[in-house]
Amino acid sequence: MSNEILLQLLSAFLFTLGMLVVLMRRDTIMILMGIELLLNAANLSMVAFSRAHHMIDGQISVFFVITIAAAESAIGLSILVNLYRNFGSIKTQNATTLKG
Numbered sequence: 001m002s003n004e005i006l007l008q009l010l011s012a013f014l015f016t017l018g019m020l021v022v023l024m025r026r027d028t029i030m031i032l033m034g035i036e037l038l039l040n041a042a043n044l045s046m047v048a049f050s051r052a053h054h055m056i057d058g059q060i061s062v063f064f065v066i067t068i069a070a071a072e073s074a075i076g077l078s079i080l081v082n083l084y085r086n087f088g089s090i091k092t093q094n095a096t097t098l099k100g
Helices: 003-024 028-052 057-087 092-098
Strands: none
Touching (some): 003 028, 028 057, 028 092
């Protein structure tokens, strides 16, 4: 097998694992970690395709995705800190009381 196929299979595995974590877990930190796995799988796939086709476009867009992922992590963790301050827990069931 070529490296591109192996990288795509690894990317698909990471994406599936991240999707299972997001869908199955109730802990908010684990959900954020699952979202990070999803973004990293997409990054790996873009870099693999970019490398296989000898184009740098995919590798450049990965930097933007990494920047967005860092901002998402910072905002998500700040929301979790506020949830813990207000409710004493970071379970996702407690966040449903925030609906208007």
